[in-house]
Amino acid sequence: MVELREFLGLLEERGLLKRVKAEVDWKYEVGALTTKVLHAKGPALLFENVKSYRSPLLTGALGTWERCSMAIGVDPAPQMNAEPRTAEGCVKKVLSALKNPIEPVIVDTGPCKEIIDKGEEVNAEKFPSPWWAPADAGRYIGTLGCVVQKDPETGVRNIAIYRQQLFDRRRIGLMSNQQGRMILEKYIRMGKPMPIATAIGVPPEVLVASSTSAPYGFDEYTIAGGIAGKPVRLVKCETLDLEVPAESEIVLEGEIRPDETEWLEEGVFGEFSGFYGGARTKRPTIDLKAITHRNNPITQGTIEGKPDVARESVYLRSMGQSAGTWYRLEAARIPGFSKFYLPETGCACFVSLVSMDHHYYAGNAQQLIKAAQVFGHNAGKITIAVDDDIDIFNPEEVEWAVSTRVQPHRDISITKNDEVAVNLDPSIAPEDRAEAGTKTSRMGINATMYYKGFDFPAKVLQRKQEEDLVHKRWAEYGIE
Structure with missing residues (x-):
């Protein structure tokens, strides 16, 4: 399991990460710069001087298929036809993890416990959460945060990525769907607050696993273990019966009240479709109980938008959700x-x-x-x-x-x-x-070409012997 800081070191060695030392404003400017760089398939960006903040902000870590492949241990394909082959390799790696999950292990402590804030010390505003685009409703601390929940009936964990708006020091708005919403609805019917944790800056394998459309009841930590080839190290939360990756940069612990009248309005937000989505309305609101983090924590996030801009988000979904559906289709x-x-x-x-x-x-x-x-x-x-x-x-x-x-x-x-x-x-x-x-x-x-009542004409193809000859003599041609 490669923790985020190790992965960033690997990217920097290969010239795939740039440290932005100039002061950059968290309001709009971070989003505008990230948009420009991701659109050009440029490097990951580590902002070391975010206006009014001391700790860094990371964007675009998985903004190319090459970086995605490095994150999950897939060899990038040769230069010619590289992206399709690398994308396929990444999807197949996640599919293999779904078929060969590895259970996580609980450890006593980890780097995410270097600083522990409770009570009046809790302050989610101390991290550089961007206001990504001018028409967004506000600042979003959760664009790549792994949201951890437990089914109150089965005890099975669910880990997924949902958008989270930063309201103030101790309150965060959540827009969840599918499995995460199913779990929340169970707590609402029981009239109990739902424990919820968000891990930010997790090992890349956990981030990818959190993006899968695995069947309900499938613990995403086991998928991350399958991707890494070894167990994810987890630690217990300080105030909740939940577990988070020990190497997380930041962990937000809280509860969502079952009474929807106590929720705050969340949204709108520039979404993965390239349009604004999720009308402004009351949504689940997290009351923070504790925050733990590493020394000088790295806040990780990403911009949403059209696919040629929101590359990091779209590659994550493409890997994880393709593998999840492929898994179901094979099983059928x-x-x-x-x-x-x-x-x-x-x-x-x-x-x-x-x-x-x-x-x-x-x-x-x-x-x-x-x-x-x-x-x-x-x-x-x-x-x-x-x-x-x-x-x-x-x-x-x-x-x-x-x-x-x-x-x-x-x-x-x-x-x-x-x-x-x-x-x-x-x-x-x-x-x-x-x-x-x-x-x-x-x-x-x-x-397809079959069962249409006629035979299609022959396709234009080269003979295999010439293809083999070209492959054999490739170096002689002087073509890179």
């Missing part, structure tokens, strides 16, 4: 299934891709499209099926398949507007974007 044993991917260009959410290595019967492709939509939870508003000769990690190949293998009247299916949706989808009318129960229609595109 549907004939013909080969690979699954949520591409960055679809915000790692709205478009899903499924490939087939064989067609066993008429309707096989449509069956896989429906399965991908079901097992992808609320992702996959548009699902495209392709044959295995198409690299689903390469958008050029996918677009070519759709362009040349699809007849709209024959190969496109559209459901009724009664499917579970992402409530941050800007294409849904505002009045229909409820906090829960948002609905969408779904489109399936069969971009």
Whole structure:
């Protein structure tokens, strides 16, 4: 398990991290600079002189596929065709961890306990939380914070990344969904406050594991262990019956009251879709009980927005959620299934891709499209099926398949507007974007070549012997 500081050292050795020593304002300027650098696929940024703060702020640590691969121990692919191959390697590494989880271990203490604040000492405003964009509702301390909860009935942990608005020294607003919201609803029905912890600046393997769409009841710490090949070291919280990574930079401990009338208004916030989402409304509010952190802690966060800007966020979701759905599809044993991917260009959410290595019967492709939509939870508003000769990690190949293998009247299916949706989808009318129960229609595109009533023409291909010759003589050509 590589702690965050070790990972940053590795990035710096390779020239993939820059220390920003000039004073930078946490209000808007951090977000503007991070946007510019991430859009250019530039280095990770360690702000060492955030206005009015002594401790550093990190953005863009996982802002390229190369850095993602370094974070989870995947060898980056060769320069030619590097991004698709590296993306596939990262997804497969997380998939392998889902299949081979490793239980965490509890230790007595860790670096996250170097400073312990309780009672009147609790002050979440002492960390450089950015106001990422001018139209945001305020400062957000949680854009890459790992939120830890426990199911009150089963005791199973859930770790996920949810946005968190900093209200004041001791209160934070939370926008959670899916499994995190399910757990909160159980506490509300019981009339009990829900313990909740947020770990910021965790080992990269934990951050990636927290982004997976693992089945409910699957402890994400075990996935992180599977990625690292060894157990995550956990410590007990000071005031809660929860466990957090021992090497975390910052840990926020608190409770959410069950009475929704006591919650504060949260949002709006610039979201992963590239639009503002989550209308301003009362949302779960965390009352902080304790804060523990390392000496000179590193606050880690990221900007949201269009995929070509919010690269760090979209790569995390693409890795974790692709692996989670792939895991479910394999378990379902549907004939013909080969690979699954949520591409960055679809915000790692709205478009899903499924490939087939064989067609066993008429309707096989449509069956896989429906399965991908079901097992992808609320992702996959548009699902495209392709044959295995198409690299689903390469958008050029996918677009070519759709362009040349699809007849709209024959190969496109559209459901009724009664499917579970992402409530941050800007294409849904505002009045229909409820906090829960948002609905969408779904489109399936069969971009395969089989069971269409005719044989496609032969593809333009080079012979294998010339391909082998070129591979053998590659160094002679002088092409890097």
